[in-house]
Amino acid sequence: MKVLGVAFLAVCLSLVLLGTIALASPPGSGYHLVKSVPIGAAPGDAEYFDYVTVDPAGRRVYIAHGAEVKVLDADTFAVVGAITGLKKCHGVAVVPELNKGFITDGDAAKVLVFDIKTLKVTGEIKTYPDTDSLTYDPSSKLVFTFNGDSKNASVIDPVKETMIKTIDMGGGPEQPVPDGNGTIYDNNESTSDVVAIDTHALTVKTRWSIKPAGQAVALAMDTEHRRLFSAGRNPTTLVMMDADNGKVLQSFPITAGVDANVYDPGTGLVFSSTRTGVLHVFHEDSPDKLTPVEEIKTEYGAKTMGFDPKTQNLFLVTADFTPPTGPKGDRKTIKGTAHVLIYGR
Secondary structure, rough: OHHHHHHHHHHHHHHHHHHHHHHOOOOOOOOOOEEEEEEOOOOOOOOOOOOEEOOOOOOEEEEEEOOOOEEOOOOOOOOEEEOOOOOOOOEEEEEHHEEEEEEEOOOOEEEEEEEEEOOOEEEEEOOOOEEEEEEOOOOOOOEEEOOOOEEEEEEOOOOOOEEEEEOOOOEEEEEEEOOOOEEEEEEEEEOEEEEEOOOOOOEHHHHHHHHOOOOOEEEEEHHHHEEEEEEOOOOEEEEEEEOOOOEEEEEEEEEOOOEEEEEOOOOEEEEEEEOOEEEEEEEEOOOOOOEEEEEEEEOOOOEEEEEEEOOOOOOOOOOOOOOOOOOOEEEEEEOOOOOEEEOOO
């Protein structure tokens, strides 16, 4: 009886221990594919897509799609229109209080202005070659474009629709994020660092290396806790940084071809999408601790992403690709197969 009692006690303790371990392990995010929405063929010879921008107030999703911006309803996921007349667009920023949207056209070296209610183009602003990403800064009430090959940033007055200054970025800038308090952070691919811009003085304040990550491309921010989530390529790594001193607090290897990061303040989840077709999900347990939660299989090429804070849906865009060929396993997009992948909880 004593032997059986001891054995029974050991089994119970083991079960309690296993339960404790299970509770301590981070749960899954709950994200899954909700819908796949075809958006037709991109104007021009090749299928191309880039940044995805969600307007949570206007309930629209803007997708850079070759020589057009395709527009979806954020709730029904239906295609509701397209903004055309571009050469090769990259990103969209909206300023609801002005009823204006801004589109970067890299090949035309300009920014198009459109009415966010009618989707009609109303003006254009000359910038620089390879005008790529852009963002609206609510503190200075200015629009900033980041021009990759030109290695600079254009500052635009959205009311007057004029470029008021050019900022030397010291390398090819990528994805920006404003903190809402007068600073825009931007990943610099050429120099593998994060550049901080004073949005009132319109100058570069400082820059910080993102090592051990490589070429800096994707960026998101927890503005409340002052944390940056930067992802770079070669080596492909996600780092969590202090937004006030640039200290790298943690780093995690991720799959190749990262191109977008998202932070959700409602759940503390951090998302990183990659060309290999993997959506990496992390959880910010505390301002000093990021924990990997899961890796969600998406589709090859789904490297750009937008986030709807109202529904917490993620919008990724990709296309069908040819089989790998050559020593590097190159794959080409198949014309007319672009589609949006919506992931939700």
